[in-house]
Amino acid sequence: MTIHIGAEQGQIAETVLMPGDPLRAKWAAQTFLTDAVCVNQVRGMLGYTGTWRGNRVTIHGSGMGMASLSIYANELIRDFGAKTLIRVGSAGAMQQDVGIRDIVLGQACTTLTMPSRGIFREINFAPCADFGLLHAAYTAAQARGVRTHVGNIYSSDVFYDERPDLNEIMQRHGVLCVEMEAAELYAVAARHGVRALAMLTISDHLLTHDALPAQDREQSFGDMIELALQAAFPATEARG
Numbered sequence: 216m217t218i219h220i221g222a223e224q225g226q227i228a229e230t231v232l233m234p235g236d237p238l239r240a241k242w243a244a245q246t247f248l249t250d251a252v253c254v255n256q257v258r259g260m261l262g263y264t265g266t267w268r269g270n271r272v273t274i275h276g277s278g279m280g281m282a283s284l285s286i287y288a289n290e291l292i293r294d295f296g297a298k299t300l301i302r303v304g305s306a307g308a309m310q311q312d313v314g315i316r317d318i319v320l321g322q323a324c325t326t327l328t329m330p331s332r333g334i335f336r337e338i339n340f341a342p343c344a345d346f347g348l349l350h351a352a353y354t355a356a357q358a359r360g361v362r363t364h365v366g367n368i369y370s371s372d373v374f375y376d377e378r379p380d381l382n383e384i385m386q387r388h389g390v391l392c393v394e395m396e397a398a399e400l401y402a403v404a405a406r407h408g409v410r411a412l413a414m415l416t417i418s419d420h421l422l423t424h425d426a427l428p429a430q431d432r433e434q435s436f437g438d439m440i441e442l443a444l445q446a447a448f449p450a451t452e453a454r455g
């Protein structure tokens with residue numbers, strides 16, 4: 216039990232899927248895990264542990280923003296021994312050829328800042344995905360025939376951005392989409408020598424202004440959840 220996670224020791228699996236939305240965690244656990252048990256409700260930040268094809272998995276909300284994710288990622292890794300953390304988030308597309316419901320795998324993250332920024336002093340640390348997870352997720356997505364993009368994503372620390380000029384610069388440099396947690400997840404994971412990946416489903420589009428409703432963001436990202444599980448347990452997937 217930690218300040219923010221009420222689980223007992225042993226109740227958190229080594230593999231953790233992390234949506235921002237705690238209700239997406241609940242839906243994903245109840246839809247995809249066997250014998251899912253709620254292991255955290257502190258502050259309404261829901262976490263569930265169950266199994267997927269015999270492998271123990273926890274699905275735990277991160278909350279919105281890097282400050283919130285940082286608390287949960289630190290406690291999951293340092294206090295509960297999490298070794299593989301996969302963010303399963305939503306994101307806003309920043310390129311014309313990235314469409315609603317496409318999946319983006321965050322190979323690297325662009326930031327203005329992040330909670331871990333301070334410890335790097337004058338260094339511009341480049342938060343990047345674990346290559347094994349990235350490769351496994353891409354392979355699984357190709358096999359499933361899901362439209363998938365791999366590349367640089369923008370981890371913003373604000374949702375209501377007063378600097379749209381920065382979006383234009385990032386778009387010209389090929390940044391695929393904007394979300395709010397991945398960079399800090401990658402930095403915390405790197406610091407502790409564990410694996411991390413951000414998988415994102417495009418929920419809205421900064422250029423076309425198309426957007427999915429809240430219920431879809433909560434309960435319709437099944438492709439992404441299954442791809443995250445396949446990426447975490449590729450050998451299991453090969454056996455079918």
Ligand SMILES: O=P(O)(O)O[C@H]1O[C@H](CO)[C@@H](O)[C@H]1O
Binds near residue numbers: 236278280
């Ligand atoms: O849907 P989630 O996973 O929360 O991700 C995105 O949605 C939230 C903003 O609406 C931010 O957390 C952003 O990163």
Ligand SMILES: O=c1cc[nH]c(=O)[nH]1
Binds near residue numbers: 305306308394395419
């Ligand atoms: O951070 C986010 C997440 C989803 N959509 C956005 O536009 N921004």
